[in-house]
Amino acid sequence: MNTYNGFPRTTVGGVSLPRLIVGTNWFLGYSHTSRAKDKFIRDFQTRDRIVAMLEAFLEYGIDAVMGPLSPLLEESIAETEQRTGKRIIRIYTPAFELDPDATPEERAEAVLDLCAAYQATFCLPHQMVVDALIDRRAGVIRDLDKYTSMIRERGMIPGLSTHMPESIVYADRQKADVETYIQIYNAAGFLMQVEADWVMRTINEADKPVMTIKPLAAGKLLPVVGLTFVWNTIREQDMVVIGTTTPEEARECIEISLDLINRRIPNNELQQTRSKNSLR
Secondary structure, rough: OOOOOOOOEEOOOOOEEEOOOOOOOHHHOOOOOOOOHHHHHHHOOOHHHHHHHHHHHOOOOEEEEOOOHHHHHHHHHHHHHHHHOOOEEEEEOOOOOOOOOOOOHHHHHHHHHHHHHHOOEEOOOOEHHHHHHHEEEOOOEOOOOHHHHHHHHOOOOEEEEEHHHHHHHHHHHHOOOOOOEEEEOOOOOOOOOOOOOHHHHHOOOOOOOOEEEOOOOOOOOOOOHHHHHOOOOOOOOOEEOOOOOHHHHHHHHHHHHHHHHEEEEEEEOOOOOHHHHOOO
């Protein structure tokens, strides 16, 4: 396996970030496949296993993690930092209630306080918050400045996480105080609300760097297929967020990504099955 000094990086809100970011659905049990698969992930993943995966990413200088507020995730990140002596950049995507009758613990103030306590560098309110604020009729994201101000006040860099491409268009149009966007983007169109070419254009015309998520469509695309699509259709300032289940899977996706970024045909070891004996 090749050895690299570091993965290519970009700058977001004045912070250097690797262009490949560690995703966490396959740490925390969000398979987008079935309840049984979710349970398998939760039963399988321990703090030690998550730490081992984070260490694999750090071997390549990939030092940023995106995910929800989760004690297991935060404890795993902190332990990895302690073991390696390397700082990991936290990109948290908190969810909070917009209902004024919500309990104090569910409201934005308390959730954003916790986000800051978890040492988040970036705070991007989750899709369930952002997309609920979108007014398609007026073409705006209502009350967004209220929440970005609260994020800034707590020393974090604001962005927004969305499943709706309109979020990027509206935020740019209203000059929202955000430094980056999270947007679903994959060759299968999985969970995307419009066709891939529309999302491609939206990402490429965005005013700020975009963090693309679900590049393998929750495991429905081969790594070489999904990664070839995203790396060849995003800009140099944009990023890919990928979740993996084991350190070996992490290294494989990193190696494929490095080959693709450097315009090389990936040379990863292929699966060996009896049906392929005639190809040897």
